[in-house]
Amino acid sequence: MGTSNYQVIGLMSGTSGDGLDLAHCQFEKTEKWHFELLNTVTVPFPKSLGEQLRNAHLLNSLELHILDVNFGKWMGEHVKMFCQEKKISALAVCSHGHTVFHQPQKGLTLQIGNGWALHQRSGLKVINDFRMLDVQLGGQGAPLVPIGDQLLFPEIDFCINLGGIANISMQWEGKRIAFDCSPFNLLLNPIAEKLGMPYDQNGNWAREGTVNQELLEKLNQILFYQFKGAKSLGREDMEEVFTPVIQRSGLSDKDKLATIVEHYAIQLAAIIQNYSRKEIPRVLITGGGAYHSYFLERLDHQLKSKWEKFEASNELIEFKEALIFGFLGVLRLRGETNCLASVTHAKIDSSGGTIFG
Incomplete structure (x- = not known):
């Protein structure tokens, strides 16, 4: 079989709302897919843009459309500067955009960052609205990431991303499945902020705390953990379910951190043990939580050291989502499936994304 080579730029604007990840990636198809992260950068949002994006769900219709266009222009300008600075060209820009509304039960999901504006400012073909x-x-x-996990990391048994929420993807009974496992930084960071830092570096404060059994049991009994199969968590769950339980405990901040981390380790270990078909599964951990060394020690303890942690580069840890959105764009250009019904519970697999230019 002949090889096919694609260089694209993947863009990811995270829900945390701190900046735009740009990943210049190369994908090559032989018997299987190969990838390389060639250049990466995170561009922080200017203060006013960051605030507008965080509050986009409160704007009126006209203001939202203006922000959609302005954000598309801003991304396009930064893609152009990135290409000039690194002296690169790309087949396409594959943009996730910034999610404003996500209400699939109403048939609605909206990511802003206008495709035509992005196309004109960057001078490149654009794929968005995945x-x-x-x-x-x-x-x-x-x-949407699990198809990338399946095709780019076939040797990995469990792909875990530890961002605001912890999620996991894996092969199960011949198909890809994925779901949210527990909260992660959405609960830890606000406590770290009270202690004077944006996050608990390496989990050092959690390490100094003491696990409280009563709070641990209450967290483990939260209804979310009783559901099996596809499930997801949002900010609303933090406000309505998790945070009140933590606040009522009346513990010190460090004891809260230690207990929450123990809770996460118990929940993740249980999933790995339930779904693993191997004695020693291989696990890839990405996202900010991959640097939480205390959590990794507690996970290792809960798994009785029966796992192999895939040694990921810092670039992969930080830019995996931007990399995979680049890959989703490549699959869209090839007219191949880039969204799995086994993961999203749609009627059929599909090849989503709107192409501009």
Whole structure:
């Protein structure tokens, strides 16, 4: 079989709302897919843009459309500067955009960052709006990353991303499945902020705390953990379910951190043990939580050291989502499936994304 080579730029604007990840990636298809992260950068949002994006769900219709265009222009300008600075060209820009509304039960998902504006400012073909087709097919429009896990990391048994929420993807009974496992930084960071830092570096404060059995049991009994199969968590769950339980405990901040981390380790270890078909599964951990060394020690303890941690580069840890959105764009250009019904529960697999230019 002949090889096919694609260089694209993947763009990811995270829900944390701190900046735009740009990943210049190369994908090559032989008997299987190969990838390389060639250049990466995170561009922080200017203060006013960051605030507008965080509050986009409160804007009126006209203001939202203006922000859609302005954000598309801003991304396009930064893609152009990135290309000039690194002296690179790319086949396309594959943009996730910034999610404003995600209500699949109403047939709605909206990511802003206008495709034509992005196309004109960057001078490159653009692919965006990756979620809407799946939603119209009755799916959740999320998560989209698991097809990338399946095709780019076939040797990995469990792909875990530890961002605001912890999620996991894996092969199970011949198909890809994925779901949210527990909260992660959405609960830890606000406590770290009270202690004077944006996050608990390496989990040092959690390490100094003491696990409280009563709070641990209450967290483990939260209804979310009783559901099996596809499930997801949002900010609303933090406010309505998790945070009140933690606040009522009346513990010191460090004891809260230690207990929450123990809770996460118990929940993740249980999933790995339930779904693993190997004595020693291989696990890839990405996202900010991959640097939480205390959590990794507690996970290792809960798994009785029966796992192999895939040694990922810092670039892969930080830019995996931007890399995979680049890959989703390549699959879209090839007219191949880039969204799995086994993951989103849509009627059928699909190849989503709107092409501009």
